[in-house]
Amino acid sequence: MASSSFPYTQYACPCTDITTPSSAVTPPSGNATAPGSSDGDSSIDERSFNPHDPRAAYALLPLDHLLYCDECNAIKCPRCTSDDILTWYCPNCLFEVPSSTVRSDGNRCARNCYQCPECTALLAVTAVPKSEADHGTYLKPEGADARTAEAFLLQCQYCDWSTLDIDLTFTKPTKIAEQLAKYRQARQSSVSAASPDTASEDVKTVSSTPISHDLDTAFANLTAFYKTQLATSRDAQPHLSGPYTTSATASNNTTPYTSPSNLHRIMSLYGNNSLQQKPTAKPQPMREAQDPAEGLFTYTPTQTPSHPFQDPHDLLPRPFSLRTRRGKRCRTCRQILARPETKPPSLRFKIRSPALHHIPRLLLKPLNPPVPAPLPETFRLRVEEKGDRAASLSASEGYKQGTPEMYVLIVRNPIFEPVKITLATPAFAPARAGAGGAGARVTVLCPSFTVGAAGDVWDEALGGTAEGGRGAAMERLVGKGGEGRLPEAGKVWERGRSWAGVVVEIVRGGERSGTKGDGNPQFGNGDGDGEEDEVLEIPVFVRADWTGHSAESTGDGAAGGGDGRDGKHARQEARRTTPERKQQHGGEDSVKIPFELGYWCVLGLEPLRA
Amino acid sequence: MSRPAAVSRRSTKTEYIETDTGNKISRRSHIEGKQNIMLGGKSVIMAGVCLRGDLSRKTEKTAEGEKETSQTAISVGRASVIATNCTIRPPMRISRGHMIFYPMRIGDNVFIGPNSHISSLTISSHVHIGANSVLSPFCVVKEQCKILPDTVIPPHMIIPPGSVVAGRPAQIVGEVGEGWGQGGGGEGEEWVEGGDLRPLVRSIK
Numbered sequence: 182m183a184s185s186s187f188p189y190t191q192y193a194c195p196c197t198d199i200t201t202p203s204s205a206v207t208p209p210s211g212n213a214t215a216p217g218s219s220d221g222d223s224s225i226d227e228r229s230f231n232p233h234d235p236r237a238a239y240a241l242l243p244l245d246h247l248l249y250c251d252e253c254n255a256i257k258c259p260r261c262t263s264d265d266i267l268t269w270y271c272p273n274c275l276f277e278v279p280s281s282t283v284r285s286d287g288n289r290c291a292r293n294c295y296q297c298p299e300c301t302a303l304l305a306v307t308a309v310p311k312s313e314a315d316h317g318t319y320l321k322p323e324g325a326d327a328r329t330a331e332a333f334l335l336q337c338q339y340c341d342w343s344t345l346d347i348d349l350t351f352t353k354p355t356k357i358a359e360q361l362a363k364y365r366q367a368r369q370s371s372v373s374a375a376s377p378d379t380a381s382e383d384v385k386t387v388s389s390t391p392i393s394h395d396l397d398t399a400f401a402n403l404t405a406f407y408k409t410q411l412a413t414s415r416d417a418q419p420h421l422s423g424p425y426t427t428s429a430t431a432s433n434n435t436t437p438y439t440s441p442s443n444l445h446r447i448m449s450l451y452g453n454n455s456l457q458q459k460p461t462a463k464p465q466p467m468r469e470a471q472d473p474a475e476g477l478f479t480y481t482p483t484q485t486p487s488h489p490f491q492d493p494h495d496l497l498p499r500p501f502s503l504r505t506r507r508g509k510r511c512r513t514c515r516q517i518l519a520r521p522e523t524k525p526p527s528l529r530f531k532i533r534s535p536a537l538h539h540i541p542r543l544l545l546k547p548l549n550p551p552v553p554a555p556l557p558e559t560f561r562l563r564v565e566e567k568g569d570r571a572a573s574l575s576a577s578e579g580y581k582q583g584t585p586e587m588y589v590l591i592v593r594n595p596i597f598e599p600v601k602i603t604l605a606t607p608a609f610a611p612a613r614a615g616a617g618g619a620g621a622r623v624t625v626l627c628p629s630f631t632v633g634a635a636g637d638v639w640d641e642a643l644g645g646t647a648e649g650g651r652g653a654a655m656e657r658l659v660g661k662g663g664e665g666r667l668p669e670a671g672k673v674w675e676r677g678r679s680w681a682g683v684v685v686e687i688v689r690g691g692e693r694s695g696t697k698g699d700g701n702p703q704f705g706n707g708d709g710d711g712e713e714d715e716v717l718e719i720p721v722f723v724r725a726d727w728t729g730h731s732a733e734s735t736g737d738g739a740a741g742g743g744d745g746r747d748g749k750h751a752r753q754e755a756r757r758t759t760p761e762r763k764q765q766h767g768g769e770d771s772v773k774i775p776f777e778l779g780y781w782c783v784l785g786l787e788p789l790r791a
Numbered sequence: 792m793s794r795p796a797a798v799s800r801r802s803t804k805t806e807y808i809e810t811d812t813g814n815k816i817s818r819r820s821h822i823e824g825k826q827n828i829m830l831g832g833k834s835v836i837m838a839g840v841c842l843r844g845d846l847s848r849k850t851e852k853t854a855e856g857e858k859e860t861s862q863t864a865i866s867v868g869r870a871s872v873i874a875t876n877c878t879i880r881p882p883m884r885i886s887r888g889h890m891i892f893y894p895m896r897i898g899d900n901v902f903i904g905p906n907s908h909i910s911s912l913t914i915s916s917h918v919h920i921g922a923n924s925v926l927s928p929f930c931v932v933k934e935q936c937k938i939l940p941d942t943v944i945p946p947h948m949i950i951p952p953g954s955v956v957a958g959r960p961a962q963i964v965g966e967v968g969e970g971w972g973q974g975g976g977g978e979g980e981e982w983v984e985g986g987d988l989r990p991l992v993r994s995i996k
Contacts, residue, residue, distance in 0.1 A: 564923065
């Protein structure tokens with residue numbers, strides 16, 4: 182997966198390999214260990230998460246795209262949440278469009294928002310002297326009644342396309358939609374009557390050229406075809422009561438597969454689901470158009486994709502298509518996970534439960550970072566030249582194929598309870614099949630440890646000193662910045678109040694390259710040259726155990742863990758949801774409930790440079 | 792109005808001049824019209840940045856010979872970072888034969904990537920702009936947007952909040968996640984796009 186900076190972490194939603202989203206916390210069942218057996222590493226090699234699986238690309242997401250359902254106690258990705266459309270709005274004028282208007286007038290902005298048909302940039306209404314629009318001359322005397330003799334056109338300020346290219350000018354700068362509709366109507370009628378001069382008085386077609394009929398006729402044919410299909414399906418529906426009548430009517434029909442009702446009948450015969458289902462509820466399978474008479478229209482190779490229309494006169498200003506503001510719900514329990522405010526110009530959340538406030542998050546960084554430590558790719562402060570780029574320091578600088586690379590994996594706990602973390606990686610992270618990479622051996626030196634509870638934002642702010650809080654903390658802990666220390670198995674490398682870092686040893690190239698490197702170093706380097714483009718992706722299974730009061734305690738933790746920007750909202754939300762939850766749990770608030778959460782992450786490492 | 796080039800209290804050898812409110816201004820930046828520029832505090836203007844504060848609207852009261860007062864041309868919020876070699880130029884247009892300049896507003900926690908050319912009307916808070924972008928005159932970027940590197944935003948384009956924008960000309964290619972800008976800024980943690988940029992500002996020396 183493309184990511185802008187290394188090393189990156191992506192999180193796998195547990196819904197990946199389960200066809201129906203489940204509330205149970207289980208890792209992907211198809212190729213992963215069950216939560217109970219995740220500690221026992223007997224056959225973890227075969228059953229670990231494969232980041233190179235074609236389906237993994239859809240499962241892995243950066244953490245900010247994931248939500249967390251505290252009823253189900255599970256991570257929710259965009260595929261296992263359902264969207265509620267709250268409002269429709271135009272992205273250009275940011276006006277809300279009522280849903281009734283969307284239904285009646287279509288998914289387009291009805292105001293003066295138009296896109297360039299060539300380049301999709303915004304079209305601006307521009308006033309031009311009429312003489313220029315009419316004759317293309319500048320010979321009118323200076324200032325001669327310019328106000329009254331104005332014409333208007335829509336002009337793209339990016340590619341300079343304008344409605345003059347389709348010989349269209351407007352008489353007034355407002356109500357463009359109306360004027361455009363008139364123009365279109367006039368054009369259509371001119372097409373149908375094959376007479377080029379039936380323009381309305383408002384919109385003037387200066388020199389109408391014949392417009393290719395192909396698209397219009399194809400569209401007309403296609404609509405006719407769909408109408409007949411729909412009509413036949415509706416006619417046949419009363420006969421769908423049972424298998425006996427279907428077989429009887431099917432025998433009467435001479436062409437059994439043409440109409441959707443027949444198709445449906447045959448399907449129901451074999452599926453035998455006609456008893457439970459409501460015939461009107463389900464859209465029936467429909468045949469598609471098969472020949473030009475039915476409206477089939479295919480592009481010929483001469484038409485380029487950017488210009489499917491051969492005639493530039495077919496281009497019309499496009500009204501902006503509307504966008505939606507959506508709330509997210511858990512598919513399993515219908516709990517609202519995110520609900521933004523409906524006002525289009527602002528993006529505030531009334532309710533939001535992002536996963537990064539609920540699940541421990543991972544961050545990989547080199548044990549001995551180069552000095553100065555490189556900024557993440559997206560925060561580069563200067564653009565380097567080609568040569569600078571190669572010379573610039575990076576996380577995996579100085580490492581070679583087959584030598585152990587040391588990284589610190591920092592696990593950060595966003596919730597208000599201490600969490601016991603168990604990490605598991607396959608002993609050998611495989612490379613992408615066929616990419617030539619050799620994979621890597623991965624060892625987590627301390628796979629099981631505890632991370633302290635997250636506190637208030639204030640504690641964090643007061644705890645960190647003004648200048649480089651982390652460096653100072655490190656020095657406090659381990660004297661001279663960890664210089665003289667050696668990573669030890671079973672020991673946490675560094676630790677903060679709500680985070681802990683453990684050392685991970687990564688040997689790229691695996692066994693194959695390692696043995697080669699021992700015997701013949703040049704040979705090993707040669708291997709490295711071939712594999713330098715391969716991003717190393719290491720699957721890590723994270724299991725978190727903690728005891729909490731109930732669902733709302735984690736929600737509260739989220740409010741504290743926020744950066745204060747929406748902390749107020751989150752706290753409000755927590756306060757609002759508290760009474761009903763208390764009723765639900767009925768006074769067992771004092772009882773500590775054990776929670777457990779397991780999920781797969783993928784750590785992406787920069788390819789080695791030769 | 793804060794004075795960007797206030798007298799430094801540190802030694803004169805440093806790359807950045809720090810103002811009373813914590814703004815960091817590179818000595819190698821090019822700033823015109825200092826009196827028309829407002830910085831909110833803890834913002835960074837890096838080397839090679841060109842700030843055109845001189846392009847400000849003048850009051851057109853020359854009848855009784857009163858002195859021309861000009862408005863704020865560029866105002867930048869708190870903890871925003873303008874990376875190297877950017878050009879910030881307020882938008883302008885000709886109206887009735889006069890060139891009229893419009894004030895430009897940049898919000899809080901805005902990151903503007905290196906080599907960008909910014910001429911937009913408004914950039915709201917928590918916006919991340921990638922390197923080599925061009926924001927054409929009068930475009931409006933609403934809050935919590937992400938503009939990918941090498942994007943060209945056409946003039947007058949309005950980018951709704953929470954959009955991911957890319958392309959030449961720019962198109963909305965996606966939406967930011969619900970957790971956009973969250974969870975960053977902690978001690979020793981990597982910075983999050985659209986999040987609190989104060990740690991980044993602190994690290995620039």
